Amino acid sequence: MSSPLPIERKITLNDIAAGCGVSRATVSLVLRGSPLVNKLTRARVEDELRRQGYVYNRAAANLRSRTSSSIALVLNDLANPFFAEFAAGVDEALGAGGFVTLLGCTGESTVRERAVLGSLLEHGPAGIILSPAEHSEAHRVAAVVGRRVPLLLFNRELGGTLPEYAHWDQLMLDNQRGARLATEHLIAGGHRRIAFFGGHHDSSSCRQRRAGYLEAMLTAGLPIEPRWQVESAPTRLDAAHRTSALFEGPPAPTAAVCYNDAVALGLMLGLNQRGLRPGRDFALTGFDDIAEAALAMPPLTTLSTAPHERGRQAAQLVMQRLQQPDAASQHTIAPVELVVRESSCPPPVH
């Protein structure tokens, strides 16, 4: 016996125009705040908009005006707090600039990355912010993105070389300098046997951080033992498992520059399990300054990358690119800052 619910037809410009006896064009001008409209007309239209509960259809407007009000954010790993903070920063700045964030997660899979990019492109984003999956190749990304949409590369470089037309912007961390600062800090504290621990050899950020480590070691004339270069997945768990590789034969290192905070926290765990007290028997540094770093036991010396701020910066860079599509592509290196905490103690005296 229930009467059929009134179908929720959406209110359109036509309804508003009819409701107050003006044309669609005039309503459209009111909506976009044009100064052409007579004050009284404007007031009448605005009343009617409120009365009928009008909701602007931005997709229709974008279609007609050949504009876009969305930007795609494609991330390799949202579960990592570093990227989650970054995403929050991106969304905040895009929102302030009148854009909406189209989110896509790839979970470090290049196959999903291509699918996600393809799907998001169908929604016509004005630009793309891409933090690539591991082993993502430049030419494959270019094949799906084409030359239509400006892209900003964040955090990692792509494998292979970019097609000539792809003048993509980049926002990278100053990985080499960061790792160099961390290494120099350990050296200044008296360490001589220093390992580089964790990360995948073939990732660009790991390569750069290792280069910073090597630079500092060579400059100080310190020995670099191949055994002290330990690879791991960039996760806490795998890092914990790989801890023993550092101690496979004397002399053991007294300190380690870790690829990132996750790896450093994993190493702390591994050290504890071997009966070594991190920050007392063994010094270590991280990279990223995720929230846990300050709260670890002991607090972790690391490099602050300010991911939220990096997100805001990435959003600024793409929005800027939309203003000047033909300006030369920008390669921005975001600064990192050494945050000294207790994990980077001087070496134990025997």
Next chain:
Amino acid sequence: MSSPLPIERKITLNDIAAGCGVSRATVSLVLRGSPLVNKLTRARVEDELRRQGYVYNRAAANLRSRTSSSIALVLNDLANPFFAEFAAGVDEALGAGGFVTLLGCTGESTVRERAVLGSLLEHGPAGIILSPAEHSEAHRVAAVVGRRVPLLLFNRELGGTLPEYAHWDQLMLDNQRGARLATEHLIAGGHRRIAFFGGHHDSSSCRQRRAGYLEAMLTAGLPIEPRWQVESAPTRLDAAHRTSALFEGPPAPTAAVCYNDAVALGLMLGLNQRGLRPGRDFALTGFDDIAEAALAMPPLTTLSTAPHERGRQAAQLVMQRLQQPDAASQHTIAPVELVVRESSCPPPVH
């Protein structure tokens, strides 16, 4: 002297139709995999689509067919790993269902929540997944969302009462049962003086967890000291600061059921600073089972809520709602599971 770059006009159905001598309508049928199209025609069209590098304009298609292929995800705090994992799960399941995620972060601000909802609605999402900001009011959310778009409430209830027309679905955690399980576990371990630590009194999830704690305490006939009910922001840092409130006068509690993992990790920190060893001198439990819980020292007993899986479930629920707009609204309570680790030791024997 550089020749002007060829303007990147987008390829449309018209270009494809002209390119292989068929009508727009036929190309459209090919794109949507209609069985009506002749095999040879289809092949010709598909070749042409590839040749010209056609990209489907889903916004235009949605406009004409009065459909939508996006769903809005509005989150109170993306920096919290629980919500980041949730978002990853949502995005994964939406993507598999052919939807794109429109992301919006509110940072626990009800003002931004309304702005974000309003902005996302202009993009015509088919549905909304909302994890409300603290103190978000039902009638205010309803005022901006209207009755147009189905909404799924996640994690928290809204203040006030829903307008009659808002048959919103809900996906909530079984907070009360979870906290009861944690409390019973501590009681079974021999604890009698048990605190409830952290969280804001007026949040619905905190109320429910406290109710579970009280239920278990009352059932066991144990005393409930007002001093042992300590409020805090749901963050590690504030929880660490509030630790001393637990020990303001004898008898001190020997264990605490914490509002969530962040609070529990903060309490561990605070205990350490007081010279108390968590998991030996004092037992505690968390809630959420974030990644850090298993890796804390000692590992944290907590309630697993499987946020990634909850995200997938939320996505399923909204997509299901789109199939059956008029079915009765669903209130889903997601199960939580006690994960016993070393932080919930028996009480110390003096």
Next chain:
DNA sequence: CTGAAAGCGCTTACAG
């Protein structure tokens, strides 16, 4: 200052 007409890139009946 306001309106009538055309069109953004698609899909949808409807003919044939």
Next chain:
DNA sequence: CTGAAAGCGCTTACAG
């Protein structure tokens, strides 16, 4: 199986 026409909800010249 294919095409010509109309229309989704807007904005854009262009008249007046």
